[in-house]
Amino acid sequence: MKIHLLHVLLIGSLVLCTAVPTIAESLYVQPFKAKIFSKPAISSDILGTVESGFQFSSTGREGSWVKLVYKGKTGFVPSVQTAKTPPLGKAAAQSGEAGPKLGARARTSSSSAVVAGMKGLTYEDRARVTKGEHSDFGALDKVDALKISPEELKQFQLEGGKP
Amino acid sequence: MRVLKISSVLALWFVFQTLTCHASESKADDWRARASVADRDTYADSDTEEEVNFGREIAGRLLGQYKLSTNVKLQKYVNLVGATLTQNCSRPELDFHFIVVDSSEINAYSTPGGYVFITTAVLSRMSNEAELAGVLAHEIAHVTERHIVKELSLKGTEKSAASSIAAMIGGASKSAEIAFSQAVDKAVDILLRDGYKKEDEMQADATAVVLCAFSGYDPSGLVTFLDKIGKVKSGVGKTYPVYDVRLATLQRAMSDEGIADMKLALNTERFANAMKTDKKINLNPLDLANPIDMIRKVIPGGAHD
Amino acid sequence: MIRTKTQVAVLLAVTTFAATSWGDEFHYNNILVGDRASGMGGAYTAVSDDPGGMYYNPAGIAYSTGKNLSASVNAYSVSNKTYKGVFAGQDWTRTSSTLLPNFFGIIQPVGKIKLGFSYAVPDSNQEDQDQSFTYDNGASWGNTTHVINFNNKNDVNLFGPSAAIQLSDSFSVGATLYAHTRNTEAILNWVQQSDDGKSHNWVNSYRETNELGVKPIVGIMWSPAEKISLGLTVSKTVILRSEILDQANQSAAENQTSGATNNANIVLQTNKSLNTTSQKRSYPYQVTAGVAFFPNSSLLISGDLSYYSAYDYEWVDGLTKRTSVINGALGAEYYINKNWAVRGGLFTDIANTPDLVSDGTYQLEHIDMYGGSMTVSHFTKNTSISCGGSYKFGNGKSQIMPTSPVQDVTANNWTLFISSSYTY
Numbered sequence: 001m002k003i004h005l006l007h008v009l010l011i012g013s014l015v016l017c018t019a020v021p022t023i024a025e026s027l028y029v030q031p032f033k034a035k036i037f038s039k040p041a042i043s044s045d046i047l048g049t050v051e052s053g054f055q056f057s058s059t060g061r062e063g064s065w066v067k068l069v070y071k072g073k074t075g076f077v078p079s080v081q082t083a084k085t086p087p088l089g090k091a092a093a094q095s096g097e098a099g100p101k102l103g104a105r106a107r108t109s110s111s112s113a114v115v116a117g118m119k120g121l122t123y124e125d126r127a128r129v130t131k132g133e134h135s136d137f138g139a140l141d142k143v144d145a146l147k148i149s150p151e152e153l154k155q156f157q158l159e160g161g162k163p
Numbered sequence: 164m165r166v167l168k169i170s171s172v173l174a175l176w177f178v179f180q181t182l183t184c185h186a187s188e189s190k191a192d193d194w195r196a197r198a199s200v201a202d203r204d205t206y207a208d209s210d211t212e213e214e215v216n217f218g219r220e221i222a223g224r225l226l227g228q229y230k231l232s233t234n235v236k237l238q239k240y241v242n243l244v245g246a247t248l249t250q251n252c253s254r255p256e257l258d259f260h261f262i263v264v265d266s267s268e269i270n271a272y273s274t275p276g277g278y279v280f281i282t283t284a285v286l287s288r289m290s291n292e293a294e295l296a297g298v299l300a301h302e303i304a305h306v307t308e309r310h311i312v313k314e315l316s317l318k319g320t321e322k323s324a325a326s327s328i329a330a331m332i333g334g335a336s337k338s339a340e341i342a343f344s345q346a347v348d349k350a351v352d353i354l355l356r357d358g359y360k361k362e363d364e365m366q367a368d369a370t371a372v373v374l375c376a377f378s379g380y381d382p383s384g385l386v387t388f389l390d391k392i393g394k395v396k397s398g399v400g401k402t403y404p405v406y407d408v409r410l411a412t413l414q415r416a417m418s419d420e421g422i423a424d425m426k427l428a429l430n431t432e433r434f435a436n437a438m439k440t441d442k443k444i445n446l447n448p449l450d451l452a453n454p455i456d457m458i459r460k461v462i463p464g465g466a467h468d
Numbered sequence: 469m470i471r472t473k474t475q476v477a478v479l480l481a482v483t484t485f486a487a488t489s490w491g492d493e494f495h496y497n498n499i500l501v502g503d504r505a506s507g508m509g510g511a512y513t514a515v516s517d518d519p520g521g522m523y524y525n526p527a528g529i530a531y532s533t534g535k536n537l538s539a540s541v542n543a544y545s546v547s548n549k550t551y552k553g554v555f556a557g558q559d560w561t562r563t564s565s566t567l568l569p570n571f572f573g574i575i576q577p578v579g580k581i582k583l584g585f586s587y588a589v590p591d592s593n594q595e596d597q598d599q600s601f602t603y604d605n606g607a608s609w610g611n612t613t614h615v616i617n618f619n620n621k622n623d624v625n626l627f628g629p630s631a632a633i634q635l636s637d638s639f640s641v642g643a644t645l646y647a648h649t650r651n652t653e654a655i656l657n658w659v660q661q662s663d664d665g666k667s668h669n670w671v672n673s674y675r676e677t678n679e680l681g682v683k684p685i686v687g688i689m690w691s692p693a694e695k696i697s698l699g700l701t702v703s704k705t706v707i708l709r710s711e712i713l714d715q716a717n718q719s720a721a722e723n724q725t726s727g728a729t730n731n732a733n734i735v736l737q738t739n740k741s742l743n744t745t746s747q748k749r750s751y752p753y754q755v756t757a758g759v760a761f762f763p764n765s766s767l768l769i770s771g772d773l774s775y776y777s778a779y780d781y782e783w784v785d786g787l788t789k790r791t792s793v794i795n796g797a798l799g800a801e802y803y804i805n806k807n808w809a810v811r812g813g814l815f816t817d818i819a820n821t822p823d824l825v826s827d828g829t830y831q832l833e834h835i836d837m838y839g840g841s842m843t844v845s846h847f848t849k850n851t852s853i854s855c856g857g858s859y860k861f862g863n864g865k866s867q868i869m870p871t872s873p874v875q876d877v878t879a880n881n882w883t884l885f886i887s888s889s890y891t892y
Contacts, residue, residue, distance in 0.1 A: 030253035035377075041421035042376050052255050063419060064373075078377075080307075080370055081253050088256040089208045134227035140219060142231065143260050143278070146238060148246045156243040160292070161379060161428045194695045195517060195531050198765045198803035199847035207849070316891065 027066060027082045029054040036075040040065035047075045052087050206309075211256050211276075214312055218276025220347050221354070222262070225272060225280055228355075229264035232283060238263050240437040244292060245279060245299050251377040254307045261299065269392055272354045273302035275311045286438065289388060292430035296378065297385025300371035308370060310363040311353060315346045368409065369416040381427040382417060386410065493622075494832060496754070496776055497795055497817035498591040500841060500858055501571050503539040503887040507843030507856050508799025509813020511772040513758025514699035516689065518889065519573025522586040522630040525687035525699045525758070526642030529575050529582045530632040539889035543570040547593060547881040549835075551868050554875055556603040560868065562618065564595040570885070580633060586644070587627040595620040602663075608723040609662040620654040626683060638691040646683040648705050650749075652676065669720040674713075679749060681707035699758040705751035712784055714743040750781035752790065752820070766803040772796065776820065788832075790820040809845045814838075817860055824865040824874050835864030835879050843885060850891045857884045 032052050038045040040062045047070050060067040065076040232238060238261075245261035259277040266282040273279040279302045281295075289295055311317070353359060359367070372382040393406030417423040497510065502520025505512035512520065516528020519539040547564040554560045573586030597618035605612040625648075632642030653676045660669040687701035717740060753776070760770035778792040799813035817837040824831045839860025845852050861880040868875065 030255060031251050032255050033250070042373075043421060043425060064369075078373060080373060081251070083253065085205055088206065088211050088254075135220075135223040136226040136231075137219075137223045139226040139231045140223045143222070143226075143262050146242060146260070148239075148242055153243060153246050153250075157247055157379070159433065160247070160430050162430050162432065163428070194762045194765075195697070196533060196765060197768070197801070197809070198806045199809060199845075199852065200533055210849075 025058050025084075027056060027058050027068075027084060028086045029056075029077065030081050030083055030087050034077055034081045036068070036070045036077055037065075038073070038075060040067075040076045044076075047071065047073055055086070058082075208256075210312075210317075214309075214317060215257070215276035217317055217343070217347065217350070218274040218278050221274040221350050222260075222276075222278035222280075224347065224351055225274070225278075225354070226262075226264075229266050229280065229282070232263040232265050234263065237286070237437060241281065241286075241295070241299070244295055245303070248296060248300050248303055248374055248378045248380075249277075251374060252303055252307050257306065259303065259306070271298050271302050273305045274350070274354070275306065275309070275317065277303075277306050279303065279306070288391060289434065290431065291384065292434040293375065293381040293384030293428065294388040295384070295434065296375050296380040297371060297382070297388055300374040300378075300380075301367045301385060303374065304367035304370035305359065305363065308363070308366055310359055310367070311350050314353065314360070314363075315349055317346060364409065365412050365416075368413045369420075372413065372417050372422060373420055376420075376422045376425055376427060379428050381429050382422045382425060384429070386413060386417070389413070493591075493749075494819045494821050494834070495817050495837065496774070496793060496820065497815060497837075497860075498593070499543060499545055499568075499570060499589065499883060500815075500885075501541075501588045501590050503541055503571070503852075503854055503889050504801065504811060504843075504845075505799075506541065506543075506570075506858065506885050506887070507811030507813065507841055507845075507854060508770060508801060509797045509815040509839070509841050509858075511758065511770045511797035511799035511813055511815070513687070513701055513756045513770075513772045514689065514697045514760035515758075515768065515770050516687075516699060519575055519584060519586060520571065522573050522575075522584050522644050523571070523588045523590075523626070523685075525689060525701045525756075526584075526630045526632050526644040526685055527640045527687040527689040527701075528632070528699065529584055529630060529642060530634040530640035530689070532575050532582060533891075537576075537889065537891050538574040539571065539887065540569065540573075541571040541885055541887035543568055543883050543885050545592070545881065545883040547595070547879065549595075549877060549879040551866055552876040552878075554868050555872070556601070556614075558599070558601055558603075560597060560599065560616075562595045562597045562620075564593040564620075566592050566594050568592050571887075575630075582632045582642075584630040584632075585628070586630065587625070588646075589623065589625055591622065591624040591650075593620070593622050595622075605660070605662065605667075609660075609667045611663040612667070613661050613663065615657075615659045615661075617657040618655070620652070622650070622652045624648070624650045640689045642687050642689075644685040644687075646685065648679075648681040648683045648707075650677065650679045667720075667722045670718065672717045674715040676713040677711065677749075679707050679710040681705050681709075681751075683751075695762045697760045697762070699756075699760070701756045702753065704753045707748040707751070710746050710748045712745045712747065714740075714745070714784060716740050745784055747783055748781070749783065750779045752776040752779050752792075768801040769799070771798045785830075789822060791822050793818045793820045807847050809847065811841075811843045811845070811854075811856070813841045813858075815841070815860075817862070819864065824867060826874055828867070828874075830870040831867040831874065833864060833866030833868070833877060835862045835866070835877055837862030837879065837881075839881075843887075852889050854885065854887045857882060859883075 029050050029052060033049050034052075034054070035049050036047045038047050050070075056068045056070075058066045058068055059074075061079065062076065064079050066079045066082055068075050068077065241261045241263055245259055249257075249259045254277075257277040259279060261279045261281065263286065264280055264282055267284045268282055269284045269288065271279070271281045271285055279299060281298065281302075285298065286295070289298075305311070358364075368385065371385055375384060376382045389406060389410055393410065414423065500506035500510045501523050502510075502512065504515070504518060505520040505524055508515075510524075512524040514525070514528075515521070516525040517531040517533070519529070519532075519537055521528035521532070544567045545565065547562075549562045551560040551562075568589050569587075571586065571588050573584060573588075575582055575584040577583070595618070597616060600613065600615040602611055602613050604610060626646040628644060628646040630642060630644040632640055634640040654674070656671065656673045658669075658671045660667075662668065683703060683705040685701055685703040687699060689697060689699045691697050754774060756772055756774040758770060758772040760768060762768050774793075774795045774797075776793040776795075778790060780787055780789040782788075795816045795818055797813060797815040799811065801809060801811045803809045815838075817839060819834045819836055821832040821834045824834055837860045839858055841856065841858035843854045843856025845854040859880070859882045861878070863876065863878050865874050866877040867873075868877075
């Protein structure tokens, strides 16, 4: 009887130990656009460009490159541009475009109200809890207000590429 | 008796299994970590939200210590170089901001959430856009690799029913408030006083050169710049690791990536022009009070409402 | 005639009976403490890597993951004790139910040291006995109505700081310095009234104790091989200040003639004023050794063995003696996936009183208890909620009336836990 019990316990433990799930290496491309190279080198030919969120199963690694099969060919993506989870949504806590249109000060404190930890703290209270060190959220709002349009960026990049 | 034999075999297998399976996860003390902490290495939207808010808090603190440069054209230029890089970075969910501050200290900082600071002293020692891109990419890498986020175990607050119940039982909200505030203090200490961990700096360097190469900048920019300031150690911010070691590691990383000999853009002339305008634009002191308006005046169509 | 003798014995004994049996300090495992630990039957000395560890083995908190951690536990505990045939063929039943904050702890790293603060309630009960019955007291009493009201409150609170440091990858040390308070209050009210209205006996006893002390716990944790952890702790409670308030009143009259001008047949009347003493209770040395095995990230098995030394001390009721005790606990934790975990445990709760002998008097009750516990936890990224319970039971002997025969006693306790933990 005792032996049977031992038996059951052992099998039970075995099941417990081996039942731990193993996750297949499925990866997602992270940047807005990523190039797929024919070899693990930036200087190699480009097989194509994929967009953020492109999902693939890696077939191995070579140094800091992830190997994959792309359009029937072996391709490489730098592992720094990949992750095991899909790219995240745009951060919503930003002031600026995503946030409500309020005055500089109101916006500053409204964004801090989103911060879970700071809930209920007023703008003035914050100075107290952060060792009373001086912060300049007015200047930060000016920083947030500076935006680059896609056209400007495109133009800037076209002008570049010089020695 | 047979049962006993089978049991013995099973027992041996069990021991073997338990000692060998999941061997890949065993770093120094990883075997203590339970399955429930698996979530701690993955990130959700709520974490990004918290990270950005956290970063804003630190950025506000840094702007309290460093004066935002009033050279709007330079701010714009640095942001254009930065945006060229962040297009290729691994965290499209973040809006990066590049901030030039007036300081004689040679340093650059980045906060979680994507606020990248660079001092005018650093800019004045650079010779081309590739060097600027190298330094910015290094700071971007600290953000994309979540060095501070990981160091401080920064996480978003969940809004799930389970977490509200937990908060009710534990009365945790006040503790969370204090923890947030303490984390801000610690992050500021890392940036201004203690510095990142050495391996974080090395990782940021390696990621930076790849990012530069992807964005069309000569990856040697970071190397030439570090070499330059390594030789002028006096005024250098104290948070950079020893330069010789760092440069050697960086060069090894570049040859590993096959980008050591790539000849890409330096944009020397454009950089010189951007730096030159620094002295040319003589700002009306009244405008200084509201740089947003100033941006509209100086660069038509440049700023968004 | 025999019955009358018994009656007299009861009358006289009653004032002292209360004193010896009040308060449950006969066990060391009254309530399982902690969030994960309570689910694992308290087998936690070699695990201890969360706030609950400050109570079990402070060295363990050096291995806590996450930067800031807090945990709190609320428990609802119900106990039943039945003394068989105590008096007049009657079973006496005492029940206790309490809802209490069982544990709160927070850990924070300060440089290389992990600091923490915790609050634990390892013992709390509110016993009640409300009973009335009729019994033929014999002699001049005849049928007599008995009314017994007994209330006993007993709370132990521990609170204080902890610190731990990892001296190497596989070795850490830690200490907790708890302030210890124990407050007890017990009231016994026993009225006997003969149905003919001519005889009565009324006993009222009251005792309150307030003690303040310290309980240092020092611990080490060592990992001799990967996936194996050993823990060892030593602790002892030392009482610094103690106050005992005692009061007993008894009034009895037999065969009081109706309409009589005086109580000619009064047999006993006492009126003790409040008596204050300051004798200090002793507590044993506790040494606990634990071993834990972490085969993979989903399974954890641990076992503890605790030794409590024998001790004695002079108390208001005379010398009180306690024997040494060894308690064992076994626990397991299994993560079904990263969001759900189940824990189970088995434990013993052995009495620290000597075995009762049939011809003794004023003997303390001795009930060895055995129990199990189980909790289910739900994890989200930075919180966890656990629900579950423990059950223990035991049979033993007691001599609830100091000079009457020893009786059998059965006891059981179930406790429901709801707890949460947070990381920041």
